[in-house]
Amino acid sequence: MLTSVVYKGTAPYKAVCTHGWVVDGQGKTMHKSLGNGIDPAEIVDQYGADILRLWVASSDYHSDIRISPEILKQLSDAYKKIRNTARFILGNISNGDGFNPDKDAVSDDELLEIDKWALMRLDSLIDRVQNGYNEFDFHIAFHSIHNFCVTDMSNFYLDIIKDRLYCEGEKSVKRRAAQTAMYRILSGVARLIAPIMSFTAEEIWSYLPHCNKDNAESIFLNEMPEKSGIEFSDEFIGKWEFIYNTRETVNKVLEEKRNEKVIGKSLEANVIIHCCGDMYEKYNAIADQLAEILIVSGVSVVKADNESPQFEVVKATGEKCERCWVYSETVGRCNEHPTLCDRCAGVVE
Numbered sequence: 350m351l352t353s354v355v356y357k358g359t360a361p362y363k364a365v366c367t368h369g370w371v372v373d374g375q376g377k378t379m380h381k382s383l384g385n386g387i388d389p390a391e392i393v394d395q396y397g398a399d400i401l402r403l404w405v406a407s408s409d410y411h412s413d414i415r416i417s418p419e420i421l422k423q424l425s426d427a428y429k430k431i432r433n434t435a436r437f438i439l440g441n442i443s444n445g446d447g448f449n450p451d452k453d454a455v456s457d458d459e460l461l462e463i464d465k466w467a468l469m470r471l472d473s474l475i476d477r478v479q480n481g482y483n484e485f486d487f488h489i490a491f492h493s494i495h496n497f498c499v500t501d502m503s504n505f506y507l508d509i510i511k512d513r514l515y516c517e518g519e520k521s522v523k524r525r526a527a528q529t530a531m532y533r534i535l536s537g538v539a540r541l542i543a544p545i546m547s548f549t550a551e552e553i554w555s556y557l558p559h560c561n562k563d564n565a566e567s568i569f570l571n572e573m574p575e576k577s578g579i580e581f582s583d584e585f586i587g588k589w590e591f592i593y594n595t596r597e598t599v600n601k602v603l604e605e606k607r608n609e610k611v612i613g614k615s616l617e618a619n620v621i622i623h624c625c626g627d628m629y630e631k632y633n634a635i636a637d638q639l640a641e642i643l644i645v646s647g648v649s650v651v652k653a654d655n656e657s658p659q660f661e662v663v664k665a666t667g668e669k670c671e672r673c674w675v676y677s678e679t680v681g682r683c684n685e686h687p688t689l690c691d692r693c694a695g696v697v698e
Contacts, residue, residue: 364485369414372414373416374415374419374420392404399428399548399549400424400425400428402547403427403428403491404416406488406490407424407488407491409488427495428546430495430498431546434502434503435538435539438507438534438535439553439557442531443556446519446520449558450558453529454528454529454560455529460530461526462585462589463509464510464526467501467534468530468533471533471534471537471574471577472577472579474497474541475541476576477489477490478494478541479541481493490541494538494542497538502534505593505596507531508644509642510531512644512673513641516672516673516693517696532558533577536557539554540573540574541573541574543568543569551567553568600643602620603618603645605662611662615643616674617646617664618645618646619662619664619665620639620645620660620662621651622651622659623651623653623655624650624655625652625653625655628657629652636650646665666678668680670689670690671688671689672689677690
């Protein structure tokens, strides 16, 4: 700065960000005499350069910055969550004949509601991350991406669409819709993480199929992602918040029944929702969607006197389809495929 001021009369930058001391896990200043220093080269050798970059970005620099083997281990675990999300998506848009965004992507109108929900969450992520970068709140950008990959993707969206990816026809509109949403999500997330996890983002980009407007050579030759352009009504947002909360509640009930040995896998269960009034109308309106979202074999809604909904988990009826593992009364109805349910029999034919 001094050289630039002397030479040009101005600072060499428009903005500068400073941080506190780098201290160890107990908050002690690092000294050679204490032996509590950490060589960055050792971190790179053990974890890779992206973990070191991730540590810098995840730290709240407004106060002293802590670093220790335990902190690096936690960051490594968080990094794996993001990487595993990318790996799952790449695996499911590259299998079979693969996914060509220019030829195989479906229109917004052909996306299922849950696909639109996932893109809505991506839109929200783009806003938070770009605002984090612009305000130098890099830790907010990182934690937003991590939470999106774990909470919105792995624990909800990607878990639910596995059935569609594995059991629907390879080139069916339903499966292509899931692939379209996943492609758009990973393309966006890769570019959002690029300033922090540069090497990982570049690796993802090298395996990701690209549309004509992408520069496939390097992720750094592309712009930050744009939002989906889909308009989401208050009714849509409220409906999916209701569905999301329902899944959270039912998962706890399923876990209780699993611990009681009533069921094993969630597909061994049927869920009966006991409710009344407006709640009955709300659940009845989404009953057809809930079995897929809850990953159970069946959902029924029963009128009851209780004000708050009660969720009952019982053993699923019917036979287990050996292809999709859903228990169904339709298994065995097709003579050519006696071990499959009607849906799977239709797909394989």
